Amino acid sequence: MxxxxxxxxxxxxxxxxxxxxxxxxxxxRTMFLAGHASGQSPPTVPRANGWVWPAVTVCSTAxxxxxxxxxxxxxxxxAPVVQRDVDDAPNQQxxxxxxxxxxxxxxxxxxxPVLFELRLAMANRAADEFALARSDWSPRDRPPAANGGPAGxxxxxLTYGAALGRLREDETHL
Amino acid sequence: xSFLTPEILGQFIDAHAAxxxxxxxxxxxxxxxxxxxxxxxxxRQPRRPDNIAAWLxxxxxxRAYDERRAESRRRRRESVAAAESEPxxxxxxxxxxxxxxxxxxxxxxxxxxxxxxxARIWCxxxxxxxxxxxxxxxxxxxxRHQEALSLLRSRLxxxxxxxxxxxxx
Numbered sequence: 001m002x003x004x005x006x007x008x009x010x011x012x013x014x015x016x017x018x019x020x021x022x023x024x025x026x027x028x029r030t031m032f033l034a035g036h037a038s039g040q041s042p043p044t045v046p047r048a049n050g051w052v053w054p055a056v057t058v059c060s061t062a063x064x065x066x067x068x069x070x071x072x073x074x075x076x077x078x079a080p081v082v083q084r085d086v087d088d089a090p091n092q093q094x095x096x097x098x099x100x101x102x103x104x105x106x107x108x109x110x111x112x113p114v115l116f117e118l119r120l121a122m123a124n125r126a127a128d129e130f131a132l133a134r135s136d137w138s139p140r141d142r143p144p145a146a147n148g149g150p151a152g153x154x155x156x157x158l159t160y161g162a163a164l165g166r167l168r169e170d171e172t173h174l
Numbered sequence: 175x176s177f178l179t180p181e182i183l184g185q186f187i188d189a190h191a192a193x194x195x196x197x198x199x200x201x202x203x204x205x206x207x208x209x210x211x212x213x214x215x216x217x218r219q220p221r222r223p224d225n226i227a228a229w230l231x232x233x234x235x236x237r238a239y240d241e242r243r244a245e246s247r248r249r250r251r252e253s254v255a256a257a258e259s260e261p262x263x264x265x266x267x268x269x270x271x272x273x274x275x276x277x278x279x280x281x282x283x284x285x286x287x288x289x290x291x292x293a294r295i296w297c298x299x300x301x302x303x304x305x306x307x308x309x310x311x312x313x314x315x316x317x318r319h320q321e322a323l324s325l326l327r328s329r330l331x332x333x334x335x336x337x338x339x340x341x342x343x
Contacts, residue, residue, distance in 0.1 A: 004319075004320070004323075007327075007334060008320060008323050008324075010332075011323045011326065011327050011332055012294075012295055012323065014270055014271055014332060015271065015276065015291075015295050015326065016295050016296070017270070017271070018263040018271060018273060018276050018296075019192075019263060019264055020192040020193055020195065020196040020262065020263060020264070020296050021192065021195075021196070021260075021261065021262065021263055021264040022192060022264060023187075023191035023192045023194075023195050023206065023209070024195065024205075024206040025187070025191050025195065025206040025207075025209050025210050026206075026210070027184075027187055027191075029210070030183075030187060030210045030213050030214070031180060031183060031184065031187075033210070033213075033214045033217075034178065034183055034213055034214050034216070034217035035180065035217070037214045037215075037217045037218040038178055038217040038218065040218065
């Protein structure tokens with residue numbers, strides 16, 4: 001490494017004849033400051049096991065976050081619904097569908113105009129039957145009770161034609 | 175409690191303070207302050223460095239660099255001009271090279287070459303130590319030293335060794 005040529009050694013020698021100027025540092029003050037500094041507490045040296053507490057902090061934080069995410073997912077999870085058509089396919093495995101999908105399908109079907117008309121027709125038909133049943137129990141046809149309260153004996157089933165004839169009679173009376 | 179006793183500290187100040195100030199003067203306008211801070215920092219160390227001289231030069235270099243950056247921000251022109259006019263060396267009649275010429279030639283060198291030649295000739299550090307301080311390899315330090323010597327020779331007008339022998343004869 002130290003293979004300087006003679007020429008380079010000669011230059012080194014000439015330069016080394018120059019002495020650095022005298023120090024301008026205040027020696028006594030330096031000694032005083034150094035003594036004061038040596039009496040102070042030494043600078044904190046990082047310990048070899050200084051990573052333990054940061055690692056514990058990071059791990060516990062990560063575990064807390066993971067638990068929070070799991071709990072949040074668990075609460076949003078959908079309850080499974082089991083459907084089994086016993087009459088048609090008794091050996092068939094139960095079909096698991098979600099409540100949400102069935103609800104959405106029902107809402108979509110309810111919006112259909114055909115179903116709406118069908119439901120309207122069924123409602124009208126139910127109203128008609130209800131009206132007929134009430135007319136069948138009119139007080140005019142009911143036999144008088146022994147104690148004056150409402151009573152009635154067994155009656156023959158009312159047919160649709162009979163009900164219409166009775167309605168017409170009522171209209172003529174009115 | 176520091177390892178540094180007043181006797182050891184006094185010996186180090188006497189042996190290295192002047193060279194350390196020359197080393198710091200390459201970058202700092204107040205090299206004496208930089209060297210003093212380095213000694214105080216040494217006293218604060220709980221354990222003895224492997225090589226106290228190399229440790230001191232490393233600390234001085236870092237602090238002088240920082241001081242130069244702060245100085246460039248402050249832009250104190252007067253003090254800069256005054257500091258740059260002072261030679262690095264003291265007058266001695268025996269030397270062939272003038273103190274002002276040597277200072278001017280050194281100041282013209284690039285930073286990376288100058289710090290190596292100063293550390294080698296006037297601070298007496300090995301190339302391994304210089305490489306450690308300047309964060310390079312010893313081989314790089316040696317190459318820079320050769321380059322710096324060549325530039326100094328041409329700038330200072332130092333005659334070749336053969337020419338000098340013939341002129342003496």
